[in-house]
Amino acid sequence: MIWPIVTVVLFLIADRIYQRLGHRAYAHPILLPSAVLLAWFSVHEAGLEAYLTATDGLGVLLAAAVVGLAVPLFRSWGAVKANKRAVLAAIAGGSISGVMSALLPAILLDAPAALTASLGTKSITTPLAVTVVESIGGVASIAAAVVVVTGLFAALVGPWFMRALGVDDDVATGLALGTAGHAIGTAEAVRLSDTMGAAAAFAMTVNGLATAVLLPLVWP
Amino acid sequence: MIGNVARSLLGVLILMAFLYGAAFLVRAFALPFPAPILGLLMLTALLLLMRRVPAGIAAGSDTLIRIFPLLFIPPIVALLGVKALVLSAPLVLLLAISASTLVGLLVTAFLYRLLARGQGGS
Numbered sequence: 047m048i049w050p051i052v053t054v055v056l057f058l059i060a061d062r063i064y065q066r067l068g069h070r071a072y073a074h075p076i077l078l079p080s081a082v083l084l085a086w087f088s089v090h091e092a093g094l095e096a097y098l099t100a101t102d103g104l105g106v107l108l109a110a111a112v113v114g115l116a117v118p119l120f121r122s123w124g125a126v127k128a129n130k131r132a133v134l135a136a137i138a139g140g141s142i143s144g145v146m147s148a149l150l151p152a153i154l155l156d157a158p159a160a161l162t163a164s165l166g167t168k169s170i171t172t173p174l175a176v177t178v179v180e181s182i183g184g185v186a187s188i189a190a191a192v193v194v195v196t197g198l199f200a201a202l203v204g205p206w207f208m209r210a211l212g213v214d215d216d217v218a219t220g221l222a223l224g225t226a227g228h229a230i231g232t233a234e235a236v237r238l239s240d241t242m243g244a245a246a247a248f249a250m251t252v253n254g255l256a257t258a259v260l261l262p263l264v265w266p
Numbered sequence: 267m268i269g270n271v272a273r274s275l276l277g278v279l280i281l282m283a284f285l286y287g288a289a290f291l292v293r294a295f296a297l298p299f300p301a302p303i304l305g306l307l308m309l310t311a312l313l314l315l316m317r318r319v320p321a322g323i324a325a326g327s328d329t330l331i332r333i334f335p336l337l338f339i340p341p342i343v344a345l346l347g348v349k350a351l352v353l354s355a356p357l358v359l360l361l362a363i364s365a366s367t368l369v370g371l372l373v374t375a376f377l378y379r380l381l382a383r384g385q386g387g388s
Contacts, residue, residue: 140374
């Protein structure tokens with residue numbers, strides 16, 4: 047019972063800091079608890095198993111959160127409806143190019159198969175990645191870490207990268223952040239503007255769903 | 267305040283009911299995709315039929331999306347169990363995370379701008 051409480055308390059502290067700093071990606075509330083717990087269990091390796099068993103309940107909430115994504119999907123439809131073909135094509139193109147460019151170095155550098163499979167889900171939100179990756183022979187915990195670091199990278203570098211490329215359109219930036227950076231990119235987009243947030247929520251959900259359904263079917 | 271908490275809890279319970287309903291269907295019909303995804307599709311279909319989001323479901327969804335990062339923590343900690351596999355290909359992981367994310371961002375934004383202009387949108 048102690049471990050779920052420790053995890054929640056660490057998260058609440060990190061979330062308070064994140065709010066204080068105005069939702070800066072570098073203060074993302076996943077960083078502090080992860081760093082503390084990773085440091086603790088690097089030293090006390092024997093306790094890892096017990097921690098994972100004790101925090102199983104959070105896994106059920108994660109699955110329920112995936113079901114709850116229906117709400118932003120439904121709400122954001124209005125923001126993207128006007129250009130729906132362009133929106134869907136952009137999400138599909140960004141998703142396929144993102145997955146291919148992640149897999150290519152893995153294949154060329156002859157990475158272990160389980161690692162390569164764990165990269166296929168890098169741009170879809172964690173609960174989807176974790177449920178899908180095992181069906182293609184990947185490892186859930188690697189997939190989860192790759193997803194989170196990808197999301198942080200997209201949230202930190204994405205808005206700056208878009209401006210550097212001369213993209214000043216909120217819908218385009220939102221779609222890019224949601225497609226490449228899933229929930230963490232979407233949280234950043236919501237902070238920047240409502241339109242950007244709605245476009246990102248839509249892109250995150252559509253990309254997540256399409257990848258989750260299609261990847262196991264096309265995976266060799 | 268208490269009303270809000272109760273509403274959020276009710277909403278989370280409704281989402282869990284969808285999840286368990288979906289899990290039952292996946293098992294009963296040996297469906298090829300995970301239960302949370304079927305639950306998401308079922309709830310989306312319901313919202314489309316209702317043409318609005320009931321307050322309880324909205325509160326439950328908003329709550330869970332707000333604590334998303336909390337729910338990711340155990341899978342990250344579990345990474346220690348597969349440390350050797352991660353350290354076997356650090357370059358691959360670095361490329362997958364940085365370069366390919368930039369490719370994804372770039373293609374999405376430019377494809378949208380190209381096609382939206384073609385449709386006469388902004």
